Amino acid sequence: MNQQNNVRWGRALSDAYRLKCGVRQGGLTSPKLFNLYVNELVVALSSKPVGCHVDGICVNNISYADDMVLLGPTAGSIAELLRTCEQYTSSHGLVYNCAKSEFLIFGVPGKGMSYEPKISLNGLPLKRVDKFKYLGHYLTGDLKDQIDIDRERRALAARCNMLAHRFARCSEEAKITLFKAYCQSFYTGGLWVNYTQKALSALRVQYNNGFRMLMGLPRHCSASSMFALAGVDDFFAVMRNKKASLLSRLRSSPNSILKMFAAKLDAPMLQHFIQVLVRS
Numbered sequence: 001m002n003q004q005n006n007v008r009w010g011r012a013l014s015d016a017y018r019l020k021c022g023v024r025q026g027g028l029t030s031p032k033l034f035n036l037y038v039n040e041l042v043v044a045l046s047s048k049p050v051g052c053h054v055d056g057i058c059v060n061n062i063s064y065a066d067d068m069v070l071l072g073p074t075a076g077s078i079a080e081l082l083r084t085c086e087q088y089t090s091s092h093g094l095v096y097n098c099a100k101s102e103f104l105i106f107g108v109p110g111k112g113m114s115y116e117p118k119i120s121l122n123g124l125p126l127k128r129v130d131k132f133k134y135l136g137h138y139l140t141g142d143l144k145d146q147i148d149i150d151r152e153r154r155a156l157a158a159r160c161n162m163l164a165h166r167f168a169r170c171s172e173e174a175k176i177t178l179f180k181a182y183c184q185s186f187y188t189g190g191l192w193v194n195y196t197q198k199a200l201s202a203l204r205v206q207y208n209n210g211f212r213m214l215m216g217l218p219r220h221c222s223a224s225s226m227f228a229l230a231g232v233d234d235f236f237a238v239m240r241n242k243k244a245s246l247l248s249r250l251r252s253s254p255n256s257i258l259k260m261f262a263a264k265l266d267a268p269m270l271q272h273f274i275q276v277l278v279r280s
Contacts, residue, residue: 034065041088045070048084050077055260064135075117078103082121098124104132107141137188145192146199152186153203159183160210167214175214176230183210184238190246204235 003024007014023030042063051060052071060081062069070085072078089096103119103126119126131140131147138148159182167178186203208223217226227234233241250262 031065037092038063038066041085044084044088045081048081050080054257057257059257067135069134075119078119082119086122096121098122098126102127102129102132104129104139104141106143137191143194145195148188149192149195149199149203152189153206155187156183156203156206156210160206160213164210164213172215172230176232179211179214180232183207184233186238186242189239190242207235207238 003019004016005019005024006016023033042061045061046058048060049058050072051058052073053059060071060077062071068085070078070081072081085096088094098121101121105117105128116128119128131138133139138145138151140147163175163178163182167175170178192200209219211217211226211230211232212219212221215226215230224234247262250258253259
């Protein structure tokens with residue numbers, strides 16, 4: 001109530017105006033206010049008996065702020081969930097941007113599709129894609145992670161170049177601290193389970209070369225020696241830590257669905273993580 005806003009452009013400041021709808025970007029209360037507003041839609045979707053089942057629990061929507069993903073085993077189930085979304089927006093004064101809404105079909109190995117499903121939102125057909133980016137992570141129809149690993153490799157190259165140019169005159173201790181902070185994150189790396197060794201090797205080479213460039217080391221010096229001397233984890237140690245950290249957080253999560261992925265010994269995700277940890 002009674003919020004006043006201004007627009008800043010350089011050193012100029014506009015006249016004050018009232019915020020009549022929406023929430024302030026960066027406001028401390030904005031996430032909670034939006035959650036309260038959109039919660040009715042999440043409850044309506046979750047009450048539907050259609051969707052994908054994980055350990056006997058129906059999961060048909062994943063939401064983070066205004067980024068929502070609908071999950072369904074058939075085109076008909078997705079259409080029913082979209083109708084619920086349309087009813088909510090029409091009664092709450094919202095409009096979906098159909099140009100930014102799309103659908104992806106996860107393929108089944110060894111099986112092809114005999115028809116192209118038609119998915120529409122507010123009467124407009126949605127575009128089918130073979131990959132999409134959700135919260136910074138690429139998902140593909142074949143459930144492989146090469147594209148996401150390549151995304152992280154390019155991002156890592158940009159960060160390494162930035163550090164090498166901006167902090168070339170810093171001490172070795174400062175460079176090592178910066179490298180650990182900016183080059184060991186491997187965003188969503190703990191989720192990688194289906195990839196080629198070629199894709200992972202390219203990321204490892206970029207990680208090694210980035211450290212050499214930052215520290216001013218010869219291009220062909222031993223990677224294991226330079227990391228050991230600097231007290232920095234090598235690529236495989238970083239990946240092991242990410243897998244172990246993810247498993248620990250899944251097991252300690254109060255969410256039964258998340259816990260199931262790491263608690264059951266026959267879960268494919270857990271089996272893969274164990275293989276990675278043992279192999280490394």
